[in-house]
Every structure is written in structure tokens, then in C-alpha cells.
Amino acid sequence: MITANDLEKFIKQIPAAPVVVIETLKELEKEDLIKAAKSALRDPALISYLREIINKPYFGFTNDINDIYQIFSGLGIIRAKQIISSYLVSILAPKSWSFFELTQEDIQNMQSDTIIIWNKILDYKKCEESEIAISAVLLPAAIIVCEYLFRAKQEEIELILSNKYLDYNSLLERVSGRNFFDLVEIICQKWGLPIRSAKILKAASGNNPDACDYKDLVYAKMLHMLFFYLLVKPNLVKAGLMQFIEYNPDFTEDIAQEFIEIVGIKS
Amino acid sequence: MRPVIKDKIAIFYIQGFIDGNNAPSLITLQDITYTIGLDVDAVLISFEKVIFFNKKGLDFLAEVLKQFKSKMGVLIGIFGYSKKSYDSILASYPDELPFCLFDDLKTATLFVGISEVPRDSIILFYSKDKDQKNYISLELYNRGYQAIYVSTPNELALKRAARVQNPSLFAHSFEMTHLINHSHKIAKQLFGKVVVYTLSGYIDGDVADRFDLNYHTKSLNVGFKLFVLDCERVKAMNIHGVNFIAKLSIAAAEWGATICLTSLDDDKIQPKLKEELETSGVLFYPTLEILLNDKSLLETHGGGATVNKKSKQKISKNLIEQLPVFINSTIKSLSILTNKTPIKESLQMSQLTINSQLDNLLASSIGFYGDLDGLIVLVFPKTIAIKACKILLNNQESFSDKELEDALAEFVNIVAGTTKSALSDKGIKITITLPRTFLKLNELLHTVEAKNGVQVVMSFDGEPFYFFLTR
Numbered sequence: 001m002i003t004a005n006d007l008e009k010f011i012k013q014i015p016a017a018p019v020v021v022i023e024t025l026k027e028l029e030k031e032d033l034i035k036a037a038k039s040a041l042r043d044p045a046l047i048s049y050l051r052e053i054i055n056k057p058y059f060g061f062t063n064d065i066n067d068i069y070q071i072f073s074g075l076g077i078i079r080a081k082q083i084i085s086s087y088l089v090s091i092l093a094p095k096s097w098s099f100f101e102l103t104q105e106d107i108q109n110m111q112s113d114t115i116i117i118w119n120k121i122l123d124y125k126k127c128e129e130s131e132i133a134i135s136a137v138l139l140p141a142a143i144i145v146c147e148y149l150f151r152a153k154q155e156e157i158e159l160i161l162s163n164k165y166l167d168y169n170s171l172l173e174r175v176s177g178r179n180f181f182d183l184v185e186i187i188c189q190k191w192g193l194p195i196r197s198a199k200i201l202k203a204a205s206g207n208n209p210d211a212c213d214y215k216d217l218v219y220a221k222m223l224h225m226l227f228f229y230l231l232v233k234p235n236l237v238k239a240g241l242m243q244f245i246e247y248n249p250d251f252t253e254d255i256a257q258e259f260i261e262i263v264g265i266k267s
Numbered sequence: 268m269r270p271v272i273k274d275k276i277a278i279f280y281i282q283g284f285i286d287g288n289n290a291p292s293l294i295t296l297q298d299i300t301y302t303i304g305l306d307v308d309a310v311l312i313s314f315e316k317v318i319f320f321n322k323k324g325l326d327f328l329a330e331v332l333k334q335f336k337s338k339m340g341v342l343i344g345i346f347g348y349s350k351k352s353y354d355s356i357l358a359s360y361p362d363e364l365p366f367c368l369f370d371d372l373k374t375a376t377l378f379v380g381i382s383e384v385p386r387d388s389i390i391l392f393y394s395k396d397k398d399q400k401n402y403i404s405l406e407l408y409n410r411g412y413q414a415i416y417v418s419t420p421n422e423l424a425l426k427r428a429a430r431v432q433n434p435s436l437f438a439h440s441f442e443m444t445h446l447i448n449h450s451h452k453i454a455k456q457l458f459g460k461v462v463v464y465t466l467s468g469y470i471d472g473d474v475a476d477r478f479d480l481n482y483h484t485k486s487l488n489v490g491f492k493l494f495v496l497d498c499e500r501v502k503a504m505n506i507h508g509v510n511f512i513a514k515l516s517i518a519a520a521e522w523g524a525t526i527c528l529t530s531l532d533d534d535k536i537q538p539k540l541k542e543e544l545e546t547s548g549v550l551f552y553p554t555l556e557i558l559l560n561d562k563s564l565l566e567t568h569g570g571g572a573t574v575n576k577k578s579k580q581k582i583s584k585n586l587i588e589q590l591p592v593f594i595n596s597t598i599k600s601l602s603i604l605t606n607k608t609p610i611k612e613s614l615q616m617s618q619l620t621i622n623s624q625l626d627n628l629l630a631s632s633i634g635f636y637g638d639l640d641g642l643i644v645l646v647f648p649k650t651i652a653i654k655a656c657k658i659l660l661n662n663q664e665s666f667s668d669k670e671l672e673d674a675l676a677e678f679v680n681i682v683a684g685t686t687k688s689a690l691s692d693k694g695i696k697i698t699i700t701l702p703r704t705f706l707k708l709n710e711l712l713h714t715v716e717a718k719n720g721v722q723v724v725m726s727f728d729g730e731p732f733y734f735f736l737t738r
Binding site: 227229246249260266 | 269280281282316318377499600606624658659685687
């Protein structure tokens with residue numbers, strides 16, 4: 001099974017964030033959209049990613065936007081930081097998946113769905129904090145980490161789980177002392193992404209509410225529900241994501257109805 | 268997703284948002300085929316972690332459950348829903364519910380599978396449906412419980428509050444349970460080393476259909492020696508019922524096991540038929556309580572005091588040929604769970620010989636049958652048991668004996684599962700029985716006494732660990 005050594009090896013192999021992305025984020029931190037756009041120009045993959053996301057209907061642009069300065073201007077500081085952080089997570093994703101039956105397209109769609117639904121929630125809550133905006137885009141990172149760690153251990157994991165109902169996150173914690181969200185926090189530290197965002201994600205696992213500040217807990221709860229809402233898509237259920245974490249009804253009891261109303265779920 | 272099997276019940280633990288689009292991905296055709304091949308008394312779906320469901324999603328799950336009912340003849344149901352969900356489910360099927368509803372898993376086990384709630388316990392319940400009230404009362408009675416109906420939810424709430432101060436008031440209660448017709452398997456419970464079947468009504472030829480012969484055979488396989496058919500709720504028994512029980516008794520004798528009948532008063536059976544049962548080796552006791560207090564009976568039937576044909580069966584050549592598979596599966600399972608590998612120290616053909624202090628040792632056993640049949644026994648110090656089961660015990664520092672027993676059962680299941688998989692790769696098919704655990708080694712030694720087999724002593728973290736394979 002997975003050992004603490006396996007985790008250390010994985011952590012050492014986490015690639016550094018591309019320089020262009022780091023510099024773009026630094027400019028956004030200084031709230032300079034023009035310089036950020038100029039920096040982003042040096043990474044065609046980043047431009048392509050930004051174009052893909054911003055031209056989704058949610059962002060409300062009637063015509064496609066391709067000009068990088070217009071993209072940054074249209075997004076604003078907070079959304080630009082959010083989507084660039086999402087781009088960083090997308091770089092981490094493997095070219096092919098085996099533990100989860102996912103494709104690159106599935107992950108890209110999951111990322112854009114996460115951004116759209118999360119921003120709907122933040123608009124409703126009138127939240128304009130970039131760290132909270134970024135927390136949701138880290139969710140796919142936890143799934144990507146699970147893929148890397150579990151892909152060579154599929155048989156062993158199936159053996160343990162055939163006799164016991166346990167989610168993957170809890171299994172990793174039991175065998176190694178750390179879970180996927182702990183590892184995402186380490187990735188954030190390496191990449192210079194906000195630790196507050198990683199802590200909100202950690203609390204969003206459902207079994208660690210003390211991981212984030214009390215004032216961020218409502219967002220952690222919303223993020224917990226968001227993960228399961230994403231699994232309404234049959235391809236993600238088929239991929240095996242339903243067993244990634246365990247839903248904690250007690251954790252979300254006070255916000256469940258609000259979440260259902262915000263995302264517009266009807267019976 | 269595959270169901271988790273616990274105490275003869277297959278459970279699908281679904282979670283999240285369930286609608287008509289994603290429900291078919293939750294329980295796929297392969298999952299359905301796999302489940303149909305299981306030997307269980309019920310298939311249930313847990314709604315404990317379902318956030319939201321719509322009618323289309325529920326309809327799909329209902330169709331899946333109906334498939335299990337028609338192909339397996341099992342009880343089907345859903346449990347663990349909120350009050351709001353309960354009302355919503357009932358409203359979705361105003362004419363007839365296609366599946367049972369249970370407040371929780373513990374309530375479900377009152378009606379199917381193997382319940383931890385002891386026989387004769389008081390069960391309080393409320394139901395707003397008069398037909399359900401009668402049906403539930405009868406079912407609980409037939410399964411050996413004392414059912415008390417409470418007329419309002421408020422009254423139930425008051426009684427539950429009172430129970431906090433006085434837990435002996437009743438053993439369990441429920442208020443959102445709804446039963447549908449299903450073929451009733453005879454209730455079974457474990458009382459330590461004794462398997463108790465609760466008979467009710469008229470015992471005639473159809474008792475064979477309602478008796479879980481698979482479970483009975485597996486129990487014999489893993490070393491249970493005393494089986495009781497309690498007749499307190501029986502109205503009468505005819506020759507067909509007697510013939511069935513006589514056959515059970517004769518078959519049990521081959522295993523050195525005994526069938527007992529309790530509370531079979533003279534007015535329930537003709538004297539001649541009773542004599543026939545006595546001739547076939549059945550013992551009679553006035554009540555179950557008297558039997559369970561008969562220390563000498565329990566000691567001689569704690570596991571194999573009588574040497575018999577079955578225990579004299581030698582370990583077969585076919586089994587010996589696959590010995591490496593069994594040993595490697597055990598080593599692999601322990602390695603997976605602990606990240607440490609045990610080392611083989613010695614191997615011998617003998618009876619089980621333990622060279623350590625017995626009071627520090629725990630054991631678990633599991634039987635198998637099919638292309639090969641036998642019994643795997645694992646004996647280890649408590650310290651190793653805890654290390655092996657650490658993941659299964661959630662790394663807890665302290666746990667009850669029951670938690671440790673459950674974890675040991677899961678561990679030996681993992682060993683058996685690994686073995687089954689490895690043998691299957693070689694074209695050898697086996698079926699695994701329910702595991703048994705022994706927190707006191709003397710109980711195990713009674714079971715395997717005089718059995719010859721292969722004993723492998725391994726060392727793990729400097730302590731001995733015994734693997735014993737026998738028939």
C-alpha cells in the first residue's frame with residue numbers, strides 16, 4: 001500500500017509552476033491588468049485556456065473575445081487570478097488516466113463547470129475575495145493527486161474496499177497519515193498560491209472543519225456540496241469519482257437548502 | 268459501484284445528487300450481475316448520504332431493486348432517509364411501494380439478515396398506516412421480538428427521551444418503516460457459539476424453502492456445533508416439517524454438530540413424530556433460556572469435542588498443491604494493510620500447535636468450498652492483530668472488543684478474497700463462508716481439535732503469527 005515514502009517521492013516530483021504564470025499572478029497581485037496580460041502573452045497555452053473559459057456563456061459576452069487585453073479586462077483581477085490558478089492545476093493533470101476513467105476533456109469540462117457554479121455561488125453571496133474564488137479551482141488538483149498515487153495500487157485498493165466501505169481520501173489518510181487535501185496544500189505552497197484557498201479546500205473535504213478560519217467555513221461547506229453536485233454528470237460517476245470523498249450531511253446541514261436554491265435544483 | 272456485504276445483506280452506499288441521468292452510472296449492469304451472484308438475504312440501498320433525488324432517479328433505483336427481488340428472491344429496500352425524503356418517497360408511489368423502507372440499517376436487520384438486537388427484545392414502533400402496523404407487529408413477533416406499537420410520534424419521542432435515562436425500556440424503535448410482501452427466510456441469530464433459528468406458524472414442507480441451507484452449511488464449515496430451532500412461536504409441526512428437521516440432524520452429525528429444539532410443547536407435535544426426531548439425534552429443551560444456561564452442553568459443543576467423519580478427513584493433495592497461494596495471499600494481505608512483510612519461519616503437517624501464551628492470542632477463521640474446500644485459521648498475538656487491523660479500525664487508539672472482532676473478520680475476509688482471486692487466475696473456483704473470530708483461543712482450539720492440516724509459523728515485527736490450513 002501507499003507509504004509515507006511514496007508521498008515524499010510524489011511531493012519531490014511536483015513540477016515548479018511556469019515562470020510566465022508566476023509573473024502574471026504577481027502583476028495581478030499588484031492589480032495591474034495590463035502588465036498581467038502582457039506577461040501572459042508569452043504563454044500560448046495559457047492564452048488558449050483563458051480564451052476557452054471566458055467565451056463560455058456564463059461570462060455573458062455576446063461575441064467571442066480573443067484579444068488578451070480584452071480577456072483580462074473582461075475578467076477583472078479576481079476572476080483572472082482564479083482562472084490562471086485553474087490553468088496551473090490543468091498542467092498537473094496526467095495525459096492519460098487509469099485509476100479514474102477520465103479523459104483530458106472530462107477534466108477540462110469539470111474545471112470550467114467548477115468555475116461557473118462556484119462563481120454563481122460567490123455572486124449570490126456577494127463575495128469578492130480572490131482567495132475564496134481560487135479555493136474551488138483547487139478541487140480537481142486533489143483528484144489529480146489521487147490518480148497519481150493510486151494508479152499503481154488499484155488491485156490492493158479494490159481488495160481493501162471490497163470488504164469495507166471507505167472513501168479514497170480516508171483510505172489514504174489511514175495508510176499514510178496524510179490525505180489528498182494535505183498534499184494540495186503542499187502544492188499550493190510550492191506554487192505560491194494562497195494558503196487560505198488550500199485551507200478552505202481542506203475543510204471542504206467534510207471531515208476537517210477546523211482546517212480553515214471560521215468565517216470561511218460557509219464556503220468550505222458550499223465547496224463540499226459543489227463536488228457532489230458536479231457528479232450529477234454520469235461520466236464522472238462512471239469514472240469512479242463518487243468514492244473520492246464521503247459526503248458529510250452534518251457538515252452541510254445548515255447550508256444545503258441554500259445551495260440547492262442557488263444552483264437551481266428542481267425536483 | 269459494488270455493494271458492501273454485511274451480515275447477509277448487500278448494501279449499495281450511494282451519495283450525492285441522484286437523478287435519472289446519473290443513477291444508471293451508480294449501479295451499472297455489471298454491478299447488477301455481480302450482485303445477483305451473491306448469497307444474501309437482502310439488497311438495500313443506503314440513502315444516508317443522498318443529498319437530493321428526483322422521481323426519475325428513484326424510479327431507476329426501484330427498477331434495479333425489483334430485478335434483485337425477482338432474480339434472487341431477496342428482500343429489497345432503502346434505508347437512512349430523512350423525514351422529508353420519507354414523505355417524498357411515499358408520495359412518489361401512492362398506490363404501492365415497490366420496495367421496503369427502513370429508518371436505518373439496524374431496523375432493517377430486525378426483519379432480515381443477522382441482527383445484533385437480541386431475541387425477545389422490546390421493539391417500539393409507530394406507523395400511520397393501520398395495515399402496516401399489523402404487518403410489522405406480526406413480522407417482529409415471527410422473528411422473535413416483542414413488538415409494542417406506539418400510537419403517536421409524540422409518544423414515541425417521549426419514550427425515546429425516557430430511554431436516555433433508562434436504556435432497558437426497549438432495545439430499539441422506529442417510525443418511518445414500511446414493509447412489502449416478500450418470501451420470509453427463517454430468522455437466525457448468533458448467541459456466542461450457538462446458532463438459533465426462530466420458527467413460527469405451522470411447520471410443514473415449506474420450511475425447506477424458508478430455511479437458509481447455504482448459511483447453515485457454511486456455519487457447519489466454519490465450526491459451529493450447536494444449532495437450535497426455537498419453536499416458541501410455532502403453532503404445530505407435521506410430518507413434513509419433522510422429516511426436514513430429521514434430515515438436518517443426521518447431516519449435522521457428520522460434522523459432530525447437534526440440532527436442538529426448544530419450546531416444542533407436546534400439543535404442537537404428535538408423540539410419534541417427536542420420537543422420530545429423538546431417533547435422528549435431535550435434543551429437546553423446554554426453553555431456549557434453559558438451553559443457553561446449560562454449561563455442559565455448551566462446553567461439549569463449543570467446537571468439535573466429538574471426533575467425527577468430517578474432522579477425520581485428511582487435507583487433500585489438491586489443497587496442498589495450492590498451499591503457496593494460500594500462504595502468499597496471507598503475506599500479501601498483511602503487507603497491504605501494514606506496509607510490512609511477515610517472514611515464513613517454518614512449515615509442518617500437523618494439528619494446530621501453538622507455542623505461545625494462549626491468553627494473549629486472538630484468532631479468526633474462514634471456510635471455503637467449491638473446487639477446493641477447507642478452513643483457513645489465523646492465530647496471532649493481540650498486538651499483531653491490532654497492527655493488521657489498524658486501517659480497518661481507523662487508526663483508533665482504543666476500541667471495543669466488538670470493533671476489534673469486526674476488524675478481524677474484515678481482515679480474514681481480505682485474506683480469503685486475495686486467495687479466491689489468486690485461485691481464480693488458475694481456474695480454481697471457491698466460495699467463501701462467513702468469517703468467525705475468537706477473542707479467546709480456547710474457543711478456536713475446540714473447533715480445530717484433532718484436525719490435521721498444514722501449519723505455517725511466520726514472524727511479524729518480532730512476534731509469531733500462525734497460519735493453519737485444514738479441512
